[in-house]
Amino acid sequence: MSFTSERDVQEDTALPMDNDVGVGAKWLPTVALSEIEEKAQISSNVFLVTWNGRDETFIYKTVEHPFYDQSHTALFQQELRNIVLLQGIRNIVQLVAVVKSPSPFKTAPLSEGGHVILGMVLEYHPNGTLEDAIHRRDGKGTAWQAWPYQLARALLRLHDSFLTHMDITPRKVIIDAADEGSFH
Secondary structure: OOOOOOOOHHHHEEEOOOOOOOOHHHHOOOEEEEHEEEEEEOOOOOOEEEOOOOOOEEEEEEEEOOOOOHHHHHHHHHHHHHHHHHOOOOEEEOOOEEEEEOOOOOOOOOOHHHHEEEEEEEEOOOOOHHHHHHHHOOOOOOOOHOOOHHHHHHHHHHHOOOOOOOOOOOOOOOOOOOOEEOOO
């Protein structure tokens, strides 16, 4: 007789709230998964959502997604650390809250703690990406003159924080409601 034990993939995707995930996660603003409602899927792990009681639209980025690999949790964790480090910096997308849920591995439903991070809620910028703007070519060129300066300023702040961004592309630069370019 032989037995095979397999590790539950969810154990690898669940980031405990009780541990600070290297960013003081237990002190970050949180929202329960049940409080957000998906409006549209943007990519495999990015959704347009609303938050109960608010009139705004947000971006919800999940840890887990269809092509999940164990390394993705560490990448998500690093992205969360970076976003927290860059809170309040212009032209960098800002964190609104981390999405939490009771841990699926919790043994007593009424016990305190035991929450996990499922993702993060970020600001939503409605004017699309720099890539979209390039394809539109609508001749409204006024904002184009400011974007290089805004993006260079954001890159300087990244580098001042000893962070690098290895894959800056037009689709990773978003245009906010004030027509300013921001990194995400």
